[in-house]
Amino acid sequence: MSWFASPAEVVERLGAVGYLTDTATATTAFLAGALEKPLLVEGPAGVGKTELAKAVTAATGAELVRLQCYEGLDEARALYEWNYRKQLLRIQATQVERVDDAGHGGAVGDAWQQTHDDIFAEEFLLTRPLLSAIRREEPTVLLIDEVDKTDVEVEGLLLEVLSDFQVTIPELGTITATRRPFVVLTSNATRELSEAVKRRCLYLHLDYPDADREREIVLSQVPALEERIATQLVATIGRLRELELKKAPSIAESVDWARTLVALEIRELDDKAVDDTLGVVLKHASDHERAVRELRLRR
Structure with a gap:
């Protein structure tokens, strides 16, 4: 292919x-x-x-x-393992057969050798x-x-x-x-x-995209978002990534933020809108506090 x-x-x-x-x-x-x-x-x-x-x-x-x-x-967990429970059941079933064969003069050794070979066959393999x-x-x-x-x-x-x-x-x-x-x-x-x-x-x-590419990504994923708001959002995300945060906002979180703004019908990404929705992009309390302090958001 x-x-x-x-x-x-x-x-x-x-x-x-x-x-x-x-x-x-x-x-x-x-x-x-x-x-x-x-x-x-x-x-x-x-x-x-x-x-x-x-x-x-x-x-x-x-x-x-x-x-x-x-x-x-x-x-x-990565490659394979043997189905030990199923192998044990096969061995137990064979033991019953061996007892039965012994009572009728059967070949016990042959039965055990066949079981030994069988329990490492394809049907007992668990692929990962x-x-x-x-x-x-x-x-x-x-x-x-x-x-x-x-x-x-x-x-x-x-x-x-x-x-x-x-x-x-x-x-x-x-x-x-x-x-x-x-x-x-x-x-x-x-x-x-x-x-x-x-x-x-x-x-x-791969690194974070530049502002133009990230705006393009956001708008492709959330076409209902106004381009003006998308520009404001990407600029704010860029400022957040410049801070020393435990977890910088990802591209996926930029998209989630855009969807949040559309759902709340927010038409202007002002300080209040940012503060009210910051939990969508920052998932640590210390990051939230630093962002509020560094971006000088009005509480």
Whole structure:
């Protein structure tokens, strides 16, 4: 499958599903598909890293398989695990058969050997996101989200998948992808990823867009918002991001704020309107207090 014919087509097709992109992002996304290499997207939270993977999924008609990373993620949750409960039931059933066979002169040893082989068969395998994406024959986008939140050891689990698009299961052998997925890894850069992982990926850094691009994004998502209000909103968001906040407003929160203003029929983003609705974009009390103080809002 050819994911995109050109970077220009990336811009067009992602735009058609509501994701506005620039030339650098479009070019890197095109190359990820053309070269069949994973794409590592790094940047602050809320700049559209995860949404890029979702947009590629929507634009290409693929299916999204998502591995949400977190501290403590292990092989059983990322790759596969055996259905131990089902295996135990099979063993118990075999024990009953062995007793029955023993009473009738059956071959107990043969029955046990067959059970030993059977419990590590396909029907007892529970596939997790990485293995599921490798095994799918349909177009698939594999999103490995917030990979920087995992332990360093987990990156070792990714290397075989990212380099050869295969997974080795000792009891079953090596499973190789018949159709390589479009792989997107996202990172908020809370820690440095290993060079081994980076070497296997194309790299894209996403940052907050400039005011013109963010206004364009907001208006595309909330067409009912007046352009004048959108300009005021984006300017205020920009001022908030310049403050030392625990969590700077994301693009998604800019869009939520725009929807809030439309819902409340606010026609002017004055100090009172900002103060009344600031909870839509700032989610920490200390951030709210700093914004009120620094922006000199009238209480």
